[in-house]
Amino acid sequence: MDTAAQYVVQARGIRKAFGHVEALRGVDFEAKAGEVTALIGDNGAGKSSLVKVLSGVYVPDEGELRIDGKPVRLSSPADLREHGIETVYQDLALATDLTPYENVFMGREIFRGGPLAPLRLVDRRTMRARAEETFRGLDVRIKDQGAPVAALSGGQQQSVAIARAAMWARHLVMMDEPTAALGVAQTRSVLELIRRVADQGIAVILISHNMPDVLSVADSIQVLRLGQRVASFARGEAEVPDLVQAMTSGTPAEAKAS
Numbered sequence: 001m002d003t004a005a006q007y008v009v010q011a012r013g014i015r016k017a018f019g020h021v022e023a024l025r026g027v028d029f030e031a032k033a034g035e036v037t038a039l040i041g042d043n044g045a046g047k048s049s050l051v052k053v054l055s056g057v058y059v060p061d062e063g064e065l066r067i068d069g070k071p072v073r074l075s076s077p078a079d080l081r082e083h084g085i086e087t088v089y090q091d092l093a094l095a096t097d098l099t100p101y102e103n104v105f106m107g108r109e110i111f112r113g114g115p116l117a118p119l120r121l122v123d124r125r126t127m128r129a130r131a132e133e134t135f136r137g138l139d140v141r142i143k144d145q146g147a148p149v150a151a152l153s154g155g156q157q158q159s160v161a162i163a164r165a166a167m168w169a170r171h172l173v174m175m176d177e178p179t180a181a182l183g184v185a186q187t188r189s190v191l192e193l194i195r196r197v198a199d200q201g202i203a204v205i206l207i208s209h210n211m212p213d214v215l216s217v218a219d220s221i222q223v224l225r226l227g228q229r230v231a232s233f234a235r236g237e238a239e240v241p242d243l244v245q246a247m248t249s250g251t252p253a254e255a256k257a258s
């Protein structure tokens with residue numbers, strides 16, 4: 001039986017309005033450790049708004065948010081990091097003139113002699129070694145670790161952003177359309193990377209418009225429509241037409257038990 005404690009993140013009855021627009025109208029949502037949970041829905045269904053609530057960017061008007069079973073109030077993205085939650089946004093937020101390891105540690109640098117050392121010298125060697133260990137652990141292969149991120153392919157840049165999130169996340173990584181700009185081969189390798197991140201015991205929330213991608217990688221698929229969750233499918237329970245049907249005409253009454 002499902003219990004609150006079994007979920008890394010659990011949202012209940014989340015409401016968020018912007019003036020007269022009700023972006024979220026009592027959304028329920030949950031994600032488990034070690035699983036990829038896809039969040040799908042037509043344009044304007046409320047996916048980005050929900051992710052922004054889960055990442056502390058928006059404070060919900062109503063509803064409850066639990067992390068590891070405990071009620072939390074996230075009111076800034078900094079709160080989120082404290083809870084071990086990372087987000088990979090569409091623009092990746094990489095500094096393209098910096099190397100992969102500098103990006104991994106951007107804003108979280110390690111200093112020689114620790115945080116209280118009189119001379120704040122960045123410990124490049126340790127940072128690079130730790131970042132490379134993370135890349136290896138996730139099988140992210142980057143030919144030239146000393147080159148700026150700008151020199152990498154789109155797929156490799158996406159992989160650096162995902163590996164960075166996975167390294168810092170203790171609980172949850174959220175990814176907004178991570179394969180939208182990629183070709184076929186790069187998409188496949190990023191999907192495999194997403195699977196490996198989940199296999200490390202982290203909960204992954206994946207927003208995607210690409211139904212075959214979602215079906216290939218997700219353990220659970222949750223469908224939003226008009227600011228509400230209208231369906232929830234476990235792996236193997238749905239094919240593309242079922243997803244499209246739920247996205248375009250689902251009603252909460254039709255939702256399968258989640």
Ligand SMILES: Nc1ncnc2c1ncn2[C@@H]1O[C@H](COP(=O)(O)OP(=O)(O)OP(=O)(O)O)[C@@H](O)[C@H]1O
Binds near residue numbers: 023041042043046
């Ligand atoms: N900051 C905002 N101000 C006003 N309205 C907003 C704001 N953010 C979202 N909305 C509205 O809330 C609704 C849900 O939008 P949201 O971006 O969450 O949907 P989405 O499912 O992510 O859509 P898309 O796939 O197009 O990104 C839409 O009607 C949108 O216009």
